[in-house]
Amino acid sequence: xxxxxxxxxxxxxxxxxxxxxxxxxxxxxxxFRFLSNFYSSEIKINGIKYPTVExxxxxxxxxxxxxxxxxxxxxxxxxxxxxxxxxxxxxNWGDQIKISTMLLGVRTKFNQHSxxx
Numbered sequence: 154x155x156x157x158x159x160x161x162x163x164x165x166x167x168x169x170x171x172x173x174x175x176x177x178x179x180x181x182x183x184x185f186r187f188l189s190n191f192y193s194s195e196i197k198i199n200g201i202k203y204p205t206v207e208x209x210x211x212x213x214x215x216x217x218x219x220x221x222x223x224x225x226x227x228x229x230x231x232x233x234x235x236x237x238x239x240x241x242x243x244x245n246w247g248d249q250i251k252i253s254t255m256l257l258g259v260r261t262k263f264n265q266h267s268x269x270x
Contacts, residue, residue: 211237
């Protein structure tokens with residue numbers, strides 16, 4: 154077991170989780186809140202700062218730069234998601250682009266905030 158694994162096990166025990174019993178994370182609440190795309194952890198991609206992964210993901214739905222800025226400046230991840238639902242979708246916004254966009258956002262979050270990893 155690596156030190157990182159040992160520290161994770163201790164951390165789970167301190168939060169009343171039994172490491173051996175942990176099979177599925179079924180909500181991003183409490184101890185696991187940091188896993189949410191709504192978790193406040195600013196990321197920077199291509200020189201642009203996004204308050205959360207959700208802000209990044211929603212802003213990538215459109216090629217309209219003004220609309221992207223509205224989403225990036227949204228007051229919360231919930232507001233960013235609402236704006237994203239209204240955004241004029243980019244023509245290639247299919248599953249492959251959605252997945253690669255989300256993967257980039259999540260990887261960036263954990264790379265730039267290693268304490269969360």
